[in-house]
Amino acid sequence: MAAEILDGKAIAGEIRQEVAADVQAFTASGAPAPCLAAVLVGEDPASQVYVRNKSRACEKAGIEGRTHRLPADAGQDALLGLVAELNADPNVNGILVQLPLPSLKDEAGQAMYDEREVLDAVDPLKDVDAFSPVNVGLLMQGRPRFLPCTPHGIVQLLLRTGHLCSGKNVCVVGRSDIVGKPMAMMLAQKNGSCGPEVANATVTLAHSRTADLAAVCRSAEILIAAVGRPKMITADMVRPGAVVIDVGINRVDDRLVGDVDFDAVAEVAAAITPVPGGVGPLTIAMLLHNTVMAAKLQSGR
């Protein structure tokens, strides 16, 4: 049996067209083009690729994409200074500090960067990643402002492919602040950020200490893998007919591999996202969406 391949790249293309139309309508009323500032500290090759792709995507949507580069050893104060400058710059609507920050230590053996302090410093109205405690809190309370890009992309994918989760058992594997935790919250909510059909799920948030993870995963009609371990979700962990969403972007021997053992799982699942071409492109599309939303919010401030 061959599973339906959920084409994240194509859906991301649709969303990017919608964002471009939205930008056009916004600027037609005399507003300047929305502007996203990405901050890249150091030279991590994967981060370079991501930031480059993102700035190209901005351009195609009519959004101004700026990249601010700091050397790996610039230090916490320099980074906080740059964030403060971008917060104060009325021409910048969205700020994204590319993660992870370099894991360098100073002479005293102390970590050079405190990620939490940096993310806390971003103006919540410019926080297009939705990593600030204000935006996380608003989401938790069911009155979201910005939605985190990867979980929002997954919700859009489920909605637009008709794999609705209301009333279903959903298992999210991985409890990160960026994907697992907000994903679980969004799908469990009553009315949901994108409508009740992609909410109202019975959600299990599984992780590395979950007892009998395979059995827990097998109970899920929708299984979302966000652990960052190549091919860790094997076919025996998947309920026949399940919808499987693979959030993993793992580089193995210069190839991108998801958290799901794709070939074997595709024999069991009803539908599955590929890597690449699945969730990744949707993350970028939702970032563009948030940038336009930021510009609109700030135009009224």
Ligand SMILES: Nc1nc(=O)c2c([nH]1)NC[C@@H]1CN(c3ccc(C(=O)N[C@@H](CCC(=O)O)C(=O)O)cc3)C=[N+]21
């Ligand atoms: N502040 C911050 N916000 C982020 O959203 C953020 C971050 N830091 N740090 C790193 C992760 C990772 N991430 C990806 C987004 C898209 C693809 C993507 O589009 N991938 C393509 C393949 C690209 C390739 O070939 O390398 C795909 O899956 O088809 C991948 C990875 C965003 N992240």
